[in-house]
Amino acid sequence: MKNVESKRPAAPSVRNLSAALSLFLTVAIPSAARADALEDFYRGKQLQLIISTGVGGGVDTAARVIARHLGNHIPGNPTVVPKNMTGAGHLQATNYVYGQAPKDGLTIGAILPTFVGYQVLDGRGAQYDVRNFNFLGAADVENANLYTWHTAGIKKIEDVKDREVLMGATGAGSYTMLYPTLLNNVLGMKFKMVSGYKSTNEIHLAMERGEVQGRAGNFFSSLKSQNPDWLRDRKIDMLLQFGAVRDPEWPDVPLLNDLGRTEEEKQIFKIFSAEVALGKVYLTSPGVPADRLAALRKAFEETMKDPAYIEDARKVEMLVRPLSWQKQKEMADEIVNMSPELIAKARAAMELKTGDERKVP
Numbered sequence: 001m002k003n004v005e006s007k008r009p010a011a012p013s014v015r016n017l018s019a020a021l022s023l024f025l026t027v028a029i030p031s032a033a034r035a036d037a038l039e040d041f042y043r044g045k046q047l048q049l050i051i052s053t054g055v056g057g058g059v060d061t062a063a064r065v066i067a068r069h070l071g072n073h074i075p076g077n078p079t080v081v082p083k084n085m086t087g088a089g090h091l092q093a094t095n096y097v098y099g100q101a102p103k104d105g106l107t108i109g110a111i112l113p114t115f116v117g118y119q120v121l122d123g124r125g126a127q128y129d130v131r132n133f134n135f136l137g138a139a140d141v142e143n144a145n146l147y148t149w150h151t152a153g154i155k156k157i158e159d160v161k162d163r164e165v166l167m168g169a170t171g172a173g174s175y176t177m178l179y180p181t182l183l184n185n186v187l188g189m190k191f192k193m194v195s196g197y198k199s200t201n202e203i204h205l206a207m208e209r210g211e212v213q214g215r216a217g218n219f220f221s222s223l224k225s226q227n228p229d230w231l232r233d234r235k236i237d238m239l240l241q242f243g244a245v246r247d248p249e250w251p252d253v254p255l256l257n258d259l260g261r262t263e264e265e266k267q268i269f270k271i272f273s274a275e276v277a278l279g280k281v282y283l284t285s286p287g288v289p290a291d292r293l294a295a296l297r298k299a300f301e302e303t304m305k306d307p308a309y310i311e312d313a314r315k316v317e318m319l320v321r322p323l324s325w326q327k328q329k330e331m332a333d334e335i336v337n338m339s340p341e342l343i344a345k346a347r348a349a350m351e352l353k354t355g356d357e358r359k360v361p
Contacts, residue, residue: 042076052093052111054199058222063110069309073299098128105292113278132286136300138279138323143243147236148214157239160189168203168212169195175217185349196360225317
C-alpha cells in the first residue's frame with residue numbers, strides 16, 4: 001500500500017511577507033496620517049454653528065443641545081459655538097454659510113428648510129444653490145403647524161374663509177409668511193400677515209399681548225418644549241399641520257394636502273409639504289475639504305446615536321428622529337429639479353397680494 005503524504009500549504013516566502021507588509025503600510029499610514037491631520041486641524045479650534053432663528057425658539061434650543069455634544073465626535077474635539085443669525089426669513093444665515101463663511105470646515109448651519117423651496121419659488125436675495133450645499137443630516141423630522149390664540153375664536157381652518165385673522169411673521173421666505181399666503185391664494189382664506197418680527201419668539205409674545213392672533217410654521221416639539229402651558233391650558237387652537245402624514249399626537253388636525261380640492265391643488269400643496277420632510281437641516285459650505293466634510297458627517301451621525309445627547313434632548317422634550325444626509329440631499333434635489341410648469345403654478349400660489357401684509361409698527 002502506497003504511503004500518502006498529507007500536503008501542507010507552503011510557508012509564505014520572505015518576498016510575499018514583504019509585499020503584504022508593504023500593502024498594509026500603504027493603506028494604514030495614509031489613513032493614520034489623515035486622522036492625525038484632522039485632529040491637528042480641529043484641536044483647540046472653535047466651530048461656528050450658525051442658527052437661522054432667534055434665541056429661545058425650538059430650532060435654537062435643539063441646535064444648542066447638539067452643540068454641547070457634536071464636538072465630542074469630531075477629531076480634535078473643537079468647541080462648538082452657537083451663533084444666532086436672523087434676518088430675511090433665514091436667508092441671511094443661508095447666504096452666509098453658503099458664500100461668506102470660510103470653506104475650512106469650521107462653520108456649519110442649523111437652518112429651517114424653507115431655503116430649499118425658496119430658491120425655486122421666489123429666489124429674491126438667495127445667493128446659493130441648494131444642489132451645491134454639503135448636507136450633514138437632520139436632527140429631527142416632524143410636521144409644522146398653524147394655530148391661533150384662543151381669544152380669536154377660530155376653531156377650524158375653514159373659519160378663516162369668513163373672518164380676517166392677523167398672523168405674526170418674520171419675513172420673506174419664512175414659514176410664518178409662506179403658509180398663510182399660500183392658503184389665501186389657493187383656498188381663499190383671509191389671513192393678514194403682520195411682518196417684521198425679529199424672531200418667532202417675538203411673534204409669540206405679540207400673540208400674548210394681543211397684537212396678532214396666530215402663527216404658522218412652528219413645529220410640534222418646539223411648541224411642547226417652549227410653550228407647554230399653551231397646550232395644557234388650551235391657549236391656542238390647532239388648525240392645520242404640514243407634512244407627509246398626520247402627527248400621531250394630533251390625528252384630528254388636517255394636513256395641508258387634505259385641503260386640496262383638485263389634483264392641481266394637491267400637487268401644489270405637495271411641493272410645500274415635501275419641504276417639511278427634510279427636517280431640521282444641518283449643513284456646511286460648498287468647498288469644504290473632503291476629509292473634513294466626511295468627519296463632520298460622521299460626527300453628526302454619531303451624535304444622533306449618543307446616549308448623552310439623547311438624554312439631553314429628552315430633557316427639553318426634543319424628538320430624536322434623525323434623517324441621513326444622503327436622503328436629505330435626495331429630497332432637496334427633487335424639489336429644486338421639479339418641472340418648470342409645476343413650479344410656475346406653485347410660485348403664483350405664494351405671491352403676496354396687496355393688502356395681505358402690513359409691517360410691525
